[in-house]
Amino acid sequence: MDFDFRLIVFYTAAQHLNFTKTASALFISQPAVSKNIQELEKKLGVPLFERKGNNLNLTDSGQILYKYAQQIINLYNQAGQEIQELQEGRKGNLVLGASTTISQYVLPALLADFLSQYPNNRIQSFQSNSRSIEEQLIDKTLDLGITEGSTDNRALKYIPFMKDELVLVTNSQNPLLAQLKNPILSDITRLPLVLREQGSGTRTIIENALKDKSINLSEVQIEMILPSTESIKGYLARRNSFAFLSIHTVQKEVLNNLLTIVDIPQLTIERYFYFTHLYGGLAGTPNQFLQFCLRQNFKL
Structure with missing residues (x-):
């Protein structure tokens, strides 16, 4: 100097x-x-x-x-x-990993709005399940992640971002709906279910919620395991099966009477989407994007 x-x-x-x-x-x-x-x-x-x-x-x-x-x-x-x-995050790079639901249904609008306000940034966004995102953060191949749920990994900091609810849905023409006019919790064990793969944040949330109601996955009729929400919705359109999906992902199908929500009063599955990053703090564009998203005050 x-x-x-x-x-x-x-x-x-x-x-x-x-x-x-x-x-x-x-x-x-x-x-x-x-x-x-x-x-x-x-x-x-x-x-x-x-x-x-x-x-x-x-x-x-x-x-x-x-x-x-x-x-x-x-x-x-x-x-x-x-x-x-x-x-200050007005110019820089961000490598972002987001789990499937967020990547497809929440993130596109956020990215567009952020770049409208901070046009000199360059963002790469990758879609993966929550477990893979955590591993990539630890390997430092990602700057920031958005996951469906949190873990007790001490290397990572989790910040609640957006509330979500997982609802039980099925094809609106499913004849089994006639038997579910007053559904009860035990009905879940006899319904053919479609689940996400191991490592999916959505699957972990479902598994824990059922376990809290004394229902193990071993008691459930798992008909199919699929890798994404879109693949599950496509499957439900052709099968009389059921699946727990984020309410953010089925609004259009419910509105168009393609899918029906089955409300089980004894079971409410709520969760938060979380921002996650390595402990030690964020700077530049990663921090600017995080703060931008937290200011949106998302609600169901």
């Missing part, structure tokens, strides 16, 4: 060709101006100014340094501005 300031003193003096005006412009004393110029001349081994009476002029070496000093100071200022933009 010492050399940087000496260069600024020289550059200002070269513009004014007057040490008194230089001192005033930089809010330092005139002896401080002389001292910085002398130190710079000593470092470079050449005189930078020559005095002829009351006039102060640049030497040939001073002319060369002045030409490059302007470029150096401009680059220094540009670098400082870009670093500030990076720290």
Whole structure:
């Protein structure tokens, strides 16, 4: 930093060709101006100014340094501005991992709104299940994750983001609906269910919710295991099966009478979507995106 300031003193003096005006412009004393110029001349081994009476002029070496000093100071200022933009999240990169439900039904609008406000950022978004996202965060291949639920992994910090509810749905033409006009909890054990794969946050939430009601997955008729919400909805359209899906993912199908929600009074499965990242804090674009999303105040 010492050399940087000496260069600024020289550059200002070269513009004014007057040490008194230089001192005033930089809010330092005139002896401080002389001292910085002398130190710079000593470092470079050449005189930078020559005095002829009351006039102060640049030497040939001073002319060369002045030409490059302007470029150096401009680059220094540009670098400082870009670093500030990076720290404030106005410019930078984000590698984001989101679990399936969030990636398909929540994230697109958030990303579009964020980039409208902060257009100089570059974001890469990847879809994976919650377990894989946690592993990639620990491996530092992701900056930030959004998962369906949290774990007790001490390396990761979880921040509640958005409330969700998992509802039991089926094909609206399913003849089994006639037997479920007043459904009870035990009906779940006799219904053909479609589940997500192991490692899915949705599956973990369902499994834990049923276990809280003393129902183990071993007691449930699992007809099919599929890797995504869309594949499950496509399957339900052609089969008289049932599945627990996020209410965010079935609103259109319920509105169009393609899927029907089966309300079991004794069973409410609520969860939160979580932002997650390595402990130690976030900076730049990852933090800016996190704070942007938390300000949205999402509700069911």
